[in-house]
Amino acid sequence: MTIAVLRRLGIGALTLWVVSILVFLIIHHLPGDPISVLLRQYATPETRAALEAYWGLDQPLLDQYVAWMGRLLQGDFGTSITSNLQVSDILAERLPRTMVLMLGGLLIALLIAVPGGMLAASRRGSLADHGLTTGSLVLQAQPEFWIGSLLVLVFGVRLAWFPTSGYVDFADDPLDWLAHSVMPMVTIAVVSAGLLLRTVRASMVTELQQDHVMLARSNGVAGWRIIGLHAGRNALAPTITVVGLQVGILMSGAVITERVFGYPGMGLTLVNSLIARDYPVVQTGILVFAGLFILTNTVVDIVSMWIDPRARAKLQGGR
Amino acid sequence: MSTDERPTLVVEDLSVEILGHGHPVTRVSFAVDRGEMVGIVGESGSGKSMTLRSMSGLLPFGVRARVDGSVTVAGTEVVGGSRERQRHPRVGGRAAFGYVFQEPLAALNPGFTIRRHLLEAMRPHGLLGSRGDRHERLVAALEEVRLPDPERVLRSHPHELSGGMRQRVVIALALLGRPHVLLADEPTTALDVTVAAEVLDLVQALQRSHALATVLVSHDLSLVAERCDRVIVMRAGEIVESASAQDIMRSPQHPYTQALLAATVDPFDPTLSRTQPEGGASPVLLSAEHLSVSYSRRRRGAQPVKAVDDVDVRVAAGEVLGVVGESGSGKSSLAKALAGMQSTSAGAVRLGDRLVTTAHRDRSWLTGDVQMVFQDPYSSLNPRMAVGSAIQRALAIHQPMLDGRARSCAVHDLLDDVGLPRTFVSRFPQELSGGQRQRVVVARALAATPRVLLADEPTSALDVSVQAQILDLLRDLVDERGLGMLLITHDFAAVRAIADRVIVMHAGRIVEAAAVDALITSPQHPYTRRLLDSVPSASRAGRPHDQEAS
Secondary structure, three states: OHHHHHHHHHHHHHHHHHHHHHHHHHHHHOOOOHHHHHHHHHOOHHHHHHHHHHHOOOOOHHHHHHHHHHHHHOOOOOEOOOOOOEHHHHHHHHHHHHHHHHHHHHHHHHHHHHHHHHHHHHOOOOHHHHHHHHHHHHHHOOOHHHHHHHHHHHHHHHOOOOOOOOOOOOOOOHHHHHHHHHHHHHHHHHHHHHHHHHHHHHHHHHHHOOHHHHHHHHOOOOHHHHHHHHHHHHHHHHHHHHHHHHHHHHHHHHHHHHHHHOOOOHHHHHHHHHHOOOHHHHHHHHHHHHHHHHHHHHHHHHHHHHHOHHHHHHHHOOO | OOOOOOOOEEEEEEEEEEOOOOOOEEEEEEEEOOOOEEEEEOOOOOOHHHHHHHHOOOOOOOOOEEEEEEEEEOOEEOOOOOHHHHHOOEEOOEEOEEEEOOOHHHHOOOOOOHHHHHHHHHHHHOOOOOOOOHHHHHHHHHHHOOOOOHHHHHHOOHHHOOHHHHHHHHHHHHHHOOOOEEEEEOOOOOOOHHHHHHHHHHHHHHHHHOOOEEEEEEOOHHHHHHHOOEEEEEEOOEEEEEEEHHHHHHOOOOHHHHHHHHHOOOOOOHHHOOOOOOOOOOOEEEEEEEEEEEEOOOOOOOOOEEEEEEEEEEEEOOOEEEEEOOOOOOHHHHHHHHOOOOOEOEEEEEEOOEEEEOOEOOOOOOOOOEEEEOOOOOOOOOOOOOHHHHHHHHHHHHOOOOOHHHHHHHHHHHHHHOOOOHHHHHOOHHHOOHHHHHHHHHHHHHOOOOOEEEEEOOOOOOOHHHHHHHHHHHHHHHHHHOOEEEEEEOOHHHHHHHOOEEEEEEOOEEEEEEEHHHHHHOOOOHHHHHHHHHOOOHHHOOOOOOOOOO
16 A cells, blocks of 8 residues: 555655745746835835845845745745744634635535436436536536625625625634635535536446446346445546546635635635735745645545555555 | 246237337247246347346336336236336246346446445345344355355455356346346356356256246357257347247248358358368468567566467468467467567567567567458447548558559459448448448458458457358458468357368467367367367257356
């Protein structure tokens, strides 16, 4: 098991390193710089030079990169230029909120997609199938900012069921937390649900045509059991892979959704930091997002291998 | 009406209509008594599988079909009624049908252990029972189908078992509901010939000991005639003839049955004797000495697998050399190595006098001199390329000196040679039948003006009546053009039909090489004998055949 897993983790680390270079280069080549944003019209050559020296921005790019990496490897995530807060503190406060938003969105998406996809596949060609597949295509085509605005308009303003923006900590008031989180989660879920539903449907259709489904039927296994267990289990593997890839879409969804709902998560922080050219926060924040994405997909790869007994042998062998 | 007077299975006027796609089965009637085995024979599209599936409520998911007529099992009507009953009809506390599928690997769920399979099949019959003796009953179910080491089998996943073992598991699953009727749809087509014989022996033994009414569906007339009491011949959804096995073989009434019989080669038929080509004068076109092919395993430390092990082969002009073996015998690896499509680990291949390979990946010698005819004409032609373009492309590579006019003339000549009308130039593969496609594949191979043809199972994807035509075509081409040909096959009938000499391969080695007649009439090696004993033969029709090989 170890070698296959270690190899994947190694490839993940390598990818992360390439990402760190790209992020660093892109942000440093964007027009504008944090000092100008910070000083605005009060900038004098002297204060600018002093601040640049203080943040190390007068050094050659390569030296800055090496210094950043060196600190990262020692566990020092740096300090925000705009707020002077530790980046690690910002992450600790805001990343969990974003993760909860994403996981909640994913859960809602799966609750729609898995039963919906199974229903559509088992009634292939029926009205329900056409309705579900067309509906999922329509949902998939809706951008988050539009869905979010629509939800705000209908459920926030017109019906006033939920607050339109802001955040309450779970520890302070769980119900209020839920009220603030439902609409962002649904917004994130909508786009993913469409694609996931179609994935579940496609792999279920393939699976239901297999001879082993025929054999289960000839043995008299109940219909729901065939769909849920015999075919469903095998249809899970491709679905899990797509879920892993969806994490990327969920992340970008979170960035936009948090902005629409003013939800103080890592996504909103990233957008604000990017506008302020707050290099340490943006660099490290994006690296953390990339790391999460790579880690999720590594886990997904291993899990989907584990599900398939034919691939499991490969995972267990080669010790 | 008493259940004892009527046969166990009575099918009357069974018709299937796939809504919007015609009638695959039309007014089919037959009866099978307990302890009787009836064979249904037909080519692809004859409706034989659809008959079985519609009887037992196993029409594919998502297909909208209407099933008319009557099917009674032990006196109880099973067609019609509620969906649930149709899906799994039960009669007198027993399952009406047990179903054995063609491809056991596909019929078993890759994610379930065999134990899980058995438990899943027991559940609907209320057989799960107490946990205490459950394990014993699982073991007993596997022992009934004579699976060795049932404890290990229970723990295994399907991919960890051999093809024969998998099919035994499928049979065990079919028997769990103590069915009245056993339906076997091409149960051995996916298996090697020796394994197939063992599995059929098992089915026959179980059928007798359980007094099952058994329906065996197959494309293979010899197999059905050898195993069954009565034979039903189907074509285009209808029964054209139904008679005892002996009568079908000796005096077929319907012209279609006669044609089918004529196309079926019995490898043991003594009248098939070939006159040997005049001795040894023709030059050797392709030869290999001490040829080995090994595949390295990806896991470190594992021994490489020797697929071909120290093999000598010679093919002379005007000669067809049959290469016979079961799956894993190395026959396809040998063909690929000879065609230069597989790197060799040792030995030499000579084209005429020219040494073309000594080792590894040097493919510079690849020319049009050796051409392959592949097994599956459905996948070996590009579906987006018209027949004419496919042949032209081969001409452009191998005869670049031809200009456009000469090339289209050459295409016409090649179509003539393989017996296809010239109008086929603009047809696309999907508009052609299997046999026509295979003719196109042969024409494309001939476009390279080869000296040697390597035909890897050229007929196994085709219907019986078409197989004979393709084999005749290949033999004629060899005779007319003085080609050499390697016919790689698992099918002794094909070898008997057109080969001059045969080599028998087993585990990468040649175990026997002889002239066809000599090999079939007096095989020397025990493996060859076992192989020949397993070949279904119409001349053995009606003979008792229940000694189990294992």
